[in-house]
Amino acid sequence: MSNPRWKRRPHGSTWGDWGPDDQLGRLNLLTPEKVKQGVAEVKDGLSFCLSLPLDYPGGNLLNPRRHPPVIKPTERSRQPNMNYALFCDDPNLTDVVCDDVVILTLQYSTQWDSLSHVGQMFDADGDGKPEAVYYNGYRAGIDILGPAEMPKEPDTGNPHGQSTSRATKLGVENMAAKAIQGRGVLIDLHAHFGRERKLVGYDDLMRVMEKDNVVVESGDMALFHTGFAAMLLEMERNPDKDKLHGACSVLNGRDQKLLKWITDSGVVSMIADNYAVEAHPAEPGEGCCSMLPLHEHCLFKLGVNLGEIWYLTELADYLRKNKRNRFLLTAPPLRLPGAVGSPATPVATV
Template sequence: MSSVKQRLVQTVNFLGGGQQSPSSLPWNPDSSAFPRRKDLPKISGAPEGAAWVWGKDDNIGRLNLLTPKRVLHASSLIKTGELIPLNLPLNNPDPPAFHREDFKHTIKELADETCYDDLYELNTQSSTQWDGFRHFAHLPTKTFYNGAKASDITGPNANLKCSIHHWSEHGIAGRGILLDYRRYAKANGIHYDPCSGHAIPFQELVKCGRAQGIDIRPEAQGGDIKIGDILMIRAGFVERHGELSREERVKLIAHRTENDGDLGIFQFAGVKQEEEIIDWLHDCYFAGVVGDAPAFERWPTQQSYHLHEYILSLWGMPLGEMWNLEGLAAKCAEEKRWFFFLTSSPANVQRGVSSHANAIAIF
């Protein structure tokens, strides 16, 4: 965006009253501009840096930004109607990372040779998934999004606070953006194994975006990212996984022979834990962020915190992992087009923690 256009956007926001005041709670999802992370209000009873700004009974966080107006605008990206499914098979990765259970599928015969059912036994975190707000707490305070506690999730007083079914009832649809870091890295001599702790810093994402013709700053700062966009970063895990034998996957990904309680033995490429990344992820006001690796962020963390804490518990931003971005990356490169319409339908399970994504990109 030119400096003239940037000033025009800022002027319209100011004069039109569309800019959200930090202290005016709850925030209006239809606002045309939102406060930066450094300007977040202090919320009574919340951890430092919490953006619990959509109301005390809110359960959907940044999905509030997927307003009818933004969804309608995103639908204008549909030009050819081509569908790109983004879901791995339910038994992929095989075996799963982080000591999760294998997917089990049984076919049940209801009537001799004429009628059948499926029976699934699965962990919703074992394939293409959304991490729900019940999945990961702010560790120092043991607090989940919008003040939820462990007692809200399990035990005699368990309830529906931050349950995944709220996402299902709202729905997920909007403008998706792909940053194909794997393609950029290969083109620029950056050699790494996605099954290693390779960290992707903000400045490399800036260069990746520039190579794709995208300014990855928020629109309010002169960039191309719109409020409510759904970010996808391809780090190359799915590509690498497909190159490995099952024996290699057991060794590099599943660590089935290691101590089941030690998650630090796992290593995956992902977004770097750093202040530039945290500010960017917050200030763009993404409705969700997605990666193709098992953790989205570089695993294990290089800091005293996890990005999961910011994304899920402090901000209420849906976090997708192990999405199959291979076909999408090929289509985007072919079309030289990195924005598209995205739909996802989380499971309608009351008290649910997370869900498979059931996601499709539409061109």
């Protein structure tokens, strides 16, 4: 199998399975039937917000490149447009208005990873030389553009500047247009391992799922509750980096049996309330390998989106009390063309 962008695809990947120009990956399995299965899980009509406040975790200790949002007013008549009295311009008016702008690091808090978030050096051309490529063979410098590759844009008068990067393919807007609604399945690792640091592999995962009667089927979205996000809330925007990096369950991305389960299960998305779903960085591997092997397997090979730092504790407590693990999940990202990730305000309806 090949297409105009590649002559060979990674072993075990889904490249080309949904056509040569596919940008959705496993989201193609989120069919109308899967949406109806999610709706069928609504028994009590209760909804849970699965997002942290977007100014959590606080500071930038967890990731020095990512900073809390900055909110400030737009300007009107060269004045801050906050509690702005329109009667300053016209004495016959009574309105007082507010209007603001945010500078937002898109993957600072509760977030989605798009398929353009992580690529790999891989010999897609078959010429013996690896090149930087992403899911389905989309190319760095051609389809995913950094500042050096961006064409010069006309001056639009935007006071906040012009775009200096853009994913022209695999951007998060593809996820938004798909809408991301279907059946979520929660796997409660915290209920079994507490807040101790636990590297969870396939065998551990299967034991937890068997004890809790959890079944993940093709087209489902799998959510892993570890308690990490609840710890962030307790730290009140002043995270303890050492404490957090030594706490709670993380998936073992080096476990080949676990990666095979992700492949065989047909899961659409892997979502957790922790920092990276998997251990970050992963356990040492032999030879040249990915620092984040679960990211490589999901985003690069399979087209499985990852959700990180979701807030799952209240939902997990409710589901465990009611001996359930399935629900309707609605979780579109921002429809922001060209972005590689996005905040989300997911909703679980039970």
